[in-house]
Amino acid sequence: xxxxxxxxxxxYLSRVQKRSFLLATLLTPLxxxxxxxxxLWISIGESENPSLQIIEVVDENxxxxxxxxxxxxxSFSKISTEEGKKMVNEGDRFGFLYIPKIDLSNxxxxxxxxxxxxxxxxxxxxxSSIKRRIEEQRxxxxxxxxxxxxxxxxxxxxxxxxxxxxGEEKVTDATVNYAIGFLAGIMIYMFIFIYGNQIMQGxxxxxxxxxxxxxxxxxxxxxxxxxxxxxxxxxxxxQFLIWIILIGGISSIVMGxxxxxxxxxxxxxxANPELGEMMDSQNNLQNILQVINGIxxxxxxxxxxxxxxxxxxxxxxxxxxxxxxxxxxxxxxQFMLPITIPLLxxxxxxxxxxxxxxxxxxxxxxxxxxxxxxxxxxxxxxxxVPIFDLILSMSLLVGGFFFSTWVAGKVYRIxxxxxxxxxxxxxxxxxxxxx
Amino acid sequence: xxxxxxxxxxxxxxxxxxxSNLSLSIPKGGIFGLLGPNGAGKTTLIRIINQIIEGDxxxxxxxxxxxxxxxxxxxxxxxxxxxxYKKMKVWDQLVYFARLKDMPAPLAKERVGYWLKKMDxxxxxxxxxxxxxxxxxxxxxxxxxxxxxxxxxxxxxxxSGFDPLNAEIIxxxxxxxxxxxxxxxxxxxxxESVELLCxxxxxxxxxxxxxxxxxxxxxxxxxPNTYEIKLSGINTTLPENWNAYPVNGVAVFSIPLGQDSPNxxxxxxxxxxxxxxxxxxxPSMEEIFIQQIKNHSYE
Numbered sequence: 001x002x003x004x005x006x007x008x009x010x011x012y013l014s015r016v017q018k019r020s021f022l023l024a025t026l027l028t029p030l031x032x033x034x035x036x037x038x039x040l041w042i043s044i045g046e047s048e049n050p051s052l053q054i055i056e057v058v059d060e061n062x063x064x065x066x067x068x069x070x071x072x073x074x075s076f077s078k079i080s081t082e083e084g085k086k087m088v089n090e091g092d093r094f095g096f097l098y099i100p101k102i103d104l105s106n107x108x109x110x111x112x113x114x115x116x117x118x119x120x121x122x123x124x125x126x127x128s129s130i131k132r133r134i135e136e137q138r139x140x141x142x143x144x145x146x147x148x149x150x151x152x153x154x155x156x157x158x159x160x161x162x163x164x165x166x167g168e169e170k171v172t173d174a175t176v177n178y179a180i181g182f183l184a185g186i187m188i189y190m191f192i193f194i195y196g197n198q199i200m201q202g203x204x205x206x207x208x209x210x211x212x213x214x215x216x217x218x219x220x221x222x223x224x225x226x227x228x229x230x231x232x233x234x235x236x237x238x239q240f241l242i243w244i245i246l247i248g249g250i251s252s253i254v255m256g257x258x259x260x261x262x263x264x265x266x267x268x269x270x271a272n273p274e275l276g277e278m279m280d281s282q283n284n285l286q287n288i289l290q291v292i293n294g295i296x297x298x299x300x301x302x303x304x305x306x307x308x309x310x311x312x313x314x315x316x317x318x319x320x321x322x323x324x325x326x327x328x329x330x331x332x333x334q335f336m337l338p339i340t341i342p343l344l345x346x347x348x349x350x351x352x353x354x355x356x357x358x359x360x361x362x363x364x365x366x367x368x369x370x371x372x373x374x375x376x377x378x379x380x381x382x383x384x385v386p387i388f389d390l391i392l393s394m395s396l397l398v399g400g401f402f403f404s405t406w407v408a409g410k411v412y413r414i415x416x417x418x419x420x421x422x423x424x425x426x427x428x429x430x431x432x433x434x435x
Numbered sequence: 436x437x438x439x440x441x442x443x444x445x446x447x448x449x450x451x452x453x454x455s456n457l458s459l460s461i462p463k464g465g466i467f468g469l470l471g472p473n474g475a476g477k478t479t480l481i482r483i484i485n486q487i488i489e490g491d492x493x494x495x496x497x498x499x500x501x502x503x504x505x506x507x508x509x510x511x512x513x514x515x516x517x518x519x520y521k522k523m524k525v526w527d528q529l530v531y532f533a534r535l536k537d538m539p540a541p542l543a544k545e546r547v548g549y550w551l552k553k554m555d556x557x558x559x560x561x562x563x564x565x566x567x568x569x570x571x572x573x574x575x576x577x578x579x580x581x582x583x584x585x586x587x588x589x590x591x592x593x594x595s596g597f598d599p600l601n602a603e604i605i606x607x608x609x610x611x612x613x614x615x616x617x618x619x620x621x622x623x624x625x626x627e628s629v630e631l632l633c634x635x636x637x638x639x640x641x642x643x644x645x646x647x648x649x650x651x652x653x654x655x656x657x658x659p660n661t662y663e664i665k666l667s668g669i670n671t672t673l674p675e676n677w678n679a680y681p682v683n684g685v686a687v688f689s690i691p692l693g694q695d696s697p698n699x700x701x702x703x704x705x706x707x708x709x710x711x712x713x714x715x716x717x718p719s720m721e722e723i724f725i726q727q728i729k730n731h732s733y734e
């Protein structure tokens with residue numbers, strides 16, 4: 001036990017004291033906010049100084065009216081299609097919308113001409129404007145006045161509330177849960193890969209530089225492997241902790257500088273003015289805060305740390321075994337498949353199944369099986385998960401960790417002393433079977 | 436008393452025998468030479484003694500007890516393939532290795548300081564192994580083997596990689612350790628160092644022990660019964676089978692004694708001139724080694 005502690009210390013200190021660690025730890029968090037900062041700077045510049053795009057509209061029916069926005073202005077005229085196209089070609093107009101005489105019950109032939117491919121936003125904005133107008137017109141024709149229509153028009157937004165066992169009510173918003181599950185899952189996925197790779201590199205270094213022979217004459221291979229996995233895990237935790245603090249700090253400085261409290265919402269409005277108008281921002285902000293209040297952060301953080309470490313430990317042993325089986329990093333590729341495939345399944349499963357429907361059968365199994373659960377479960381936890389599922393998944397992860405370490409330990413023990421011979425899956429299997 | 440007693444040790448890799456029924460006793464104190472060509476099973480034996488691997492059958496006793504993990508701290512091992520953490524500082528590295536061998540930190544630091552001074556590399560203590568010359572790294576490696584003050588020291592080709600000057604330093608260190616009562620097992624191909632250092636040897640070939648005993652006894656056993664003779668003032672022609680060619684009146688040659696006793700031969704020699712030199716030729720370890728390997732290869 002004492003010796004494992006020594007190995008942990010060495011692995012930790014030798015990495016943390018490196019200049020490259022310091023650089024990566026300090027620079028990475030600078031990159032995210034600066035990219036975000038640049039993005040915001042550009043979009044703010046655009047919105048402060050909007051270049052208005054004029055779109056020429058020819059309406060043969062004389063009934064349509066499209067309201068101009070900050071970005072688009074609409075000018076109505078009676079020019080011919082040819083003239084309209086010419087204006088677009090010569091750059092006088094951003095686009096040209098032609099509405100021919102249409103049958104209101106079956107409108108067709110509405111055409112947009114533009115020099116550039118129009119954005120989805122513009123087209124859907126035009127479509128919804130025309131659609132609304134047609135509906136109004138048809139309602140009017142069937143005897144309903146426009147005042148009546150306006151009076152009946154209602155805005156609806158559904159507030160979702162989950163009831164937990166104690167009968168407590170919580171306001172939920174799938175978007176917030178989605179974002180939390182998404183971030184947590186990706187962080188675990190990245191952590192496993194980045195630090196798993198470091199374990200592998202470390203094992204290869206010890207093996208190829210032949211220190212291993214001295215080491216295993218002083219310490220059991222299993223202790224050495226565990227010490228390395230734990231030590232590097234601690235390095236990763238340290239780095240992530242510093243990142244979170246730095247990213248948080250720098251982001252708030254950047255946001256503060258641009259005077260933005262809610263960057264996502266602002267960005268959404270910039271990208272889609274209509275959506276922005278539709279959202280009552282005051283209400284929305286309150287809603288999000290309420291949702292965030294409703295999330296049990298202590299539980300979320302604890303489960304995150306559990307799956308973060310559990311997933312890392314489970315796969316860490318495999319990375320160590322791969323490192324022990326090869327002589328050089330370039331040979332490691334051939335054994336990476338058994339590690340990459342389940343991780344990718346967990347990762348894709350998180351997006352395709354878990355985040356969209358956390359309670360489906362597929363989501364359940366993805367979050368229970370230890371090889372995918374560290375990533376998939378985070379997607380479910382953010383929405384709230386039955387305690388039974390959580391306990392089952394956690395115990396299986398612990399069991400999976402013991403299993404993977406046991407298997408990997410066998411490969412590691414033999415592999416580290418074998419030099420220069422071709423190792424394939426058959427050889428690995430033989431090593432696992434040896435006592 | 437034996438520091439190491441090996442009984443009927445067998446180890447097989449797949450269908451290849453690395454050690455067959457090998458027994459060996461290594462007495463406490465002195466330098467024990469473990470000889471044998473490449474692939475004879477020396478490294479396997481050394482790894483078993485270091486508890487890196489386990490034998491299939493047979494027993495190993497360390498100071499009368501079955502070899503077990505607690506003995507690790509009493510054994511020092513310098514593998515043939517050397518290795519140190521390239522990015523780690525000399526000082527940190529040595530302290531780490533000492534502590535891995537159960538030495539408490541304060542004592543480990545004190546010993547590292549002592550050895551770095553003794554080996555004259557104390558000024559390099561904060562350098563990384565990367566920045567050292569090969570010879571210097573070898574010195575650090577040697578220190579790492581003995582830093583925890585083991586009772587049994589196993590050195591696999593300790594002189595490879597050293598220039599003659601540093602090899603001499605290491606040789607003297609080994610002799611000094613021996614004088615302190617430490618048992619040294621020396622596995623090597625370099626027979627001149629065997630002759631110089633070893634008190635006792637064992638030779639392994641194709642997983643079998645083919646020779647064991649005190650160096651002087653073995654040399655006696657394999658002497659060709661041939662004498663080197665120096666004759667001056669030769670007055671008659673020498674017998675033809677003596678192969679002697681007198682130069683400036685002095686002839687140096689060797690003759691096999693055959694059935695004659697040394698004294699009988701001397702009496703005969705006196706008839707031919709003045710005997711100025713008469714010395715028995717003992718075989719070198721090199722010759723014994725090659726001869727033994729050849730003999731056993733035909734079996």
